[in-house]
Amino acid sequence: MKTISTLVFFLAFFSANLVASDSISIDDSWVRAAPPTSSNTAAYMKISNHTDKAITLKSANTDAAKMTQLHLSSMVDGLMTMEEQKQGIEIPANSTFELKPASYHIMIMGLKQPLPQEGTLTFELKFSNGHTTTLNAPIKAATSPAHEHDMKEKMPMEMNKKQ
Numbered sequence: 620m621k622t623i624s625t626l627v628f629f630l631a632f633f634s635a636n637l638v639a640s641d642s643i644s645i646d647d648s649w650v651r652a653a654p655p656t657s658s659n660t661a662a663y664m665k666i667s668n669h670t671d672k673a674i675t676l677k678s679a680n681t682d683a684a685k686m687t688q689l690h691l692s693s694m695v696d697g698l699m700t701m702e703e704q705k706q707g708i709e710i711p712a713n714s715t716f717e718l719k720p721a722s723y724h725i726m727i728m729g730l731k732q733p734l735p736q737e738g739t740l741t742f743e744l745k746f747s748n749g750h751t752t753t754l755n756a757p758i759k760a761a762t763s764p765a766h767e768h769d770m771k772e773k774m775p776m777e778m779n780k781k782q
């Protein structure tokens with residue numbers, strides 16, 4: 620009986636995954652660990668659109684923070700700035716789009732508690748085609764010391780000079 624219930628579990632698991640990957644799949648997601656001095660961080664991932672139409676990431680939500688926005692970082696006059704992408708982030712047809720440091724990201728503002736470099740953060744992503752994905756993104760340390768969220772921003776954010 621144990622073998623059968625294990626098998627049923629795996630079949631249910633894999634078929635759920637197949638349904639979820641119909642239009643959109645997410646790989647390599649991660650959240651930047653935040654020290655106690657910072658209440659903001661960002662999440663990154665690769666989003667694949669398996670359809671022949673563009674799909675827009677409309678929103679991301681997590682219970683761990685007061686607010687979540689979709690942002691684009693770019694260099695303006697030698698300063699890294701970020702702008703909210705109110706229209707969402709478009710994933711072109713049949714392609715993979717990467718949210719990454721110094722580029723598109725999910726901005727997490729007003730963390731309810733520090734994010735140590737362990738565990739995962741749960742997100743819900745909503746897409747323009749009605750698709751919704753729940754994601755458990757691992758929390759990792761920053762790989763690059765100079766990051767947009769440590770610099771002066773258009774919006775008020777803590778400077779993180781201690782590190």
Ligand SMILES: [Cu+2]
Pocket residue numbers: 661690691701724725726
């Ligand atoms: Cu940002």
